[in-house]
Amino acid sequence: MTDSQTDRPGDQPDADFPDEPAVPASQQTSRKAADPLAEINARPAQSGGGPDMIQLLTPEGQRVPNDRYDPIIEALTDDELRGFYRDLVLIRRVDTEATALQRQGELGIWASLLGQEAAQVGSGRAMRPQDYAFPSYREHGVAWCRGVDPINLLGLFRGVNHGGWDPNEKNFHLYTIVIGAQALHATGYAMGIQRDGDVGTGDEDRDAAVISYFGDGATSQGDVNEALVFAGVNHAPTVFFCQNNQWAISVPNDKQIPSPIYQRARGFGLPGLRVDGNDVLAVYAVTKTALDNARSGQGPTFLEAFTYRMGAHTTSDDPTKYRISAEVEVWKHRDPIARFTTWLLREGIMDKAFMDQIEAEGDELAASIRERCLNMPDPEPLAMFDHIYVEEHPVIETERAELARYLESFEGAH
Amino acid sequence: MxxxxxxxxxxxxxxxxxxxxxxxxxxxxxxxxxxxxxxxxxxxxxxxxxxxxxxxxxxxxxxxxxxxxxxxxxxxxxxxxxxxxxxxxxxxxxxxxxxxxxxxxxxxxxxxxxxxxxxxxxxxxxxxxxxxxxxxxxxxxxxxxxxxxxxxxxxxxxxxxxxxxxxxxxxxxxxxxxxxxxxxxxTSAAPCGLFESRVVKEGSDLTLLAYGPMVKTCLQAAQVAEEEGKSLEVIDLRTLSPLDLPTLTASVKKTGRVVIVHEAPTFGGLGGEISARLTEDCFYHLEAPVLRVGGYNVPYPPSRLEEDFLPDLDRVLDSVDRSLSY
Incomplete structure (x- = not known):
């Protein structure tokens, strides 16, 4: 054995290990907790996002000064701020209507965004037209901000298509149901932007960035971790936007995430920030900064939007089986729309009349969505053979003809 | 050229x-x-x-x-x-x-x-x-x-x-x-389209269908068979999906016998699909059941055993003989 081998760092026990655990006690798992309430109270979901969390608006609607992000908020016009409010309220209204449509049997399933409106509107409004979003399947608020007609989102949940919108029309990719897969697609797209030379030119209408959306559960997937590796080594113009809504169906953060998610980014060589996901101003300011950085060639950023899934995972889920209502009550006080409303009213940016106007607009929108959903036709059987390949394919054509003949054989029959 | x-x-x-x-x-x-x-x-x-x-x-x-x-x-x-x-x-x-x-x-x-x-x-x-x-x-x-x-x-x-x-x-x-x-x-012109199979050796007694590494094996088998007076047609599939069924059925209707050869295990393999299609399309032309030669249905073995696992000249000819004996 040579000297250099005996000098390996690992040979000196505990040389690099701190005496104290890296994870704060409040964020550790106490697997043997006798009192289930104590365990729940210790969860970050209950205790809040901790001192690193960027917050510009408290749950009570108080502005928290922040030297770095205040100029971004101050640059927003009153119209834009009222626009955020409109987005938040309308997308919640769309979500409520979709949930009702599912309950009435018009949708097979619905994945509600309730509670995550600020995370989605704040980040969605931080994008420029040439940016590209890669959603999971709950990003109805981002779709809204991109200008995707909400009726398009319902097709998938009604079972008439698997998505069906042209992603290039609004630079909003199709919903991706396989957890975390879209993080890689987003990274590849960003690598394409690099190759097109659309990064760091200084032309604000040309430079583009990509944002991928996924949840806390997705951070366990290899795809998300591989995406961070690929984005890191390629310095890709992309933002990873993790909506940590505390629950991956029935599994809470402490059984999913060994250390705070935003801290993981450092290991991949990119900055990681935790932002209050229920604070539309903070999400907007932080995401805008990250996207600006990406567009100007400063590489990727990982953002953890600390939020809460107020509803079930989907309409097929029953959260009463795995979480207590006290936890939900805590988060009701952190509601993203309530705090923003308080602030806008106090600042005199909007008034009750404006709120009434938006409420009426929401009712109209919901009625229109309901009507269009009910009128959404089932696809023709032969449509299943469409768009499988670009080029003609003998098996597809043979089977299409077979089904057509079979269906025709029933015509005129009683 | x-x-x-x-x-x-x-x-x-x-x-x-x-x-x-x-x-x-x-x-x-x-x-x-x-x-x-x-x-x-x-x-x-x-x-x-x-x-x-x-x-x-x-x-x-x-x-x-x-x-x-x-x-x-x-x-x-x-x-x-x-x-x-x-x-x-x-x-x-x-x-x-x-x-x-x-x-x-x-x-x-x-x-x-x-x-x-x-x-x-x-x-x-x-x-x-x-x-x-x-x-x-x-x-x-x-x-x-x-x-x-x-x-x-x-x-x-x-x-x-x-x-x-x-x-x-x-x-x-x-x-x-x-x-x-x-x-x-x-390098001046492509021999044919990408999704076309090709007859690489004409014959009249039996059709060998193969692709990739097994095409060479089948050509060798056809040569040996020829010395024994058997005329084998060899088709290089080239395209596995979609299959170029017209080319395959034309050959099988001519020879009446077919052996499909691939390295992959036969169970659930591509040969099974080809066999089903040919049986349906060429039923009245077949003189023998469609036979397959492939890897055995085990995980790929340690390399010292791969010669026993992979189809070779003799196993192909063995199946040719089986087909011709019907």
């Missing part, structure tokens, strides 16, 4: 070069494909000539490679992905099956996935585990994908270019034990 001698590996290399010269959107992605030129040197010299942005040495993560290739394709690029060995494609399986194959249908035709996934396939090189597999049936079973396999240098040169030009995703199999086989390549 301008013909050049080259190996299959060189054929693919030259084909990739031609494709990249023709279309600036074509780029290569994979592990060790840059300076090294890939573990089989198929991409040798391409990074030097086309740069690191177009010949990308990726991190060692197959899901990451195919997943980012999807993003590149969405941005308008035509990525050609190299999977280092057949047995390493499985980490990327989810992206190939759930994303690449389905993206066009999901978008109702709004987007396309012009991605080529190159996979060196098959055994016979004395490799360690996971380096000798024939996994084509997983991909031929999946709608939305096209699957081809080259068997000679001319096809290697032309088929890779045709695959790159295809707007649908193509799984491109390369017979790794034949990489160094030499042959004449006419």
């Amino acid at each position: 301008s013909t050049t001698q080259m190996t299959i590996a060189r054929g693919i290399n030259s084909g990739l070069r031609a494709a990249m010269e023709k279309d600036p959107k074509v780029l290569l992605m994979g592990e060790d494909i840059g300076k090294l030129g890939g573990v089989f040197r198929v991409t040798e010299g391409l990074q030097k000539d086309f740069g690191e942005d177009r010949v990308i040495d990726t991190p060692l993560a197959e899901a990451g490679i195919v997943g980012t290739a999807i993003g590149m394709a969405l941005r308008g690029y035509r990525p050609v992905v190299e999977i280092q060995f057949d047995g390493f494609v499985y980490p990327a399986f989810d992206h190939i099956i759930s994303q690449v194959a389905k993206m066009r249908a999901r978008s109702l035709g709004a987007v396309k996935m012009p991605i080529v996934i190159r996979i060196p396939v098959g055994g016979g090189i004395g490799a360690v585990e996971h380096h000798s597999e024939s996994n084509e049936a997983y991909f031929t079973h999946t709608a939305g994908l096209k699957v081809v396999c080259c068997a000679n240098p001319a096809d290697a040169y032309w088929m890779i270019q045709q695959a790159v030009e295809t707007d649908d995703p193509v799984i491109f199999y390369e017979p790794k034990r034949r990489y160094w086989d030499k042959g004449e390549v006419d």
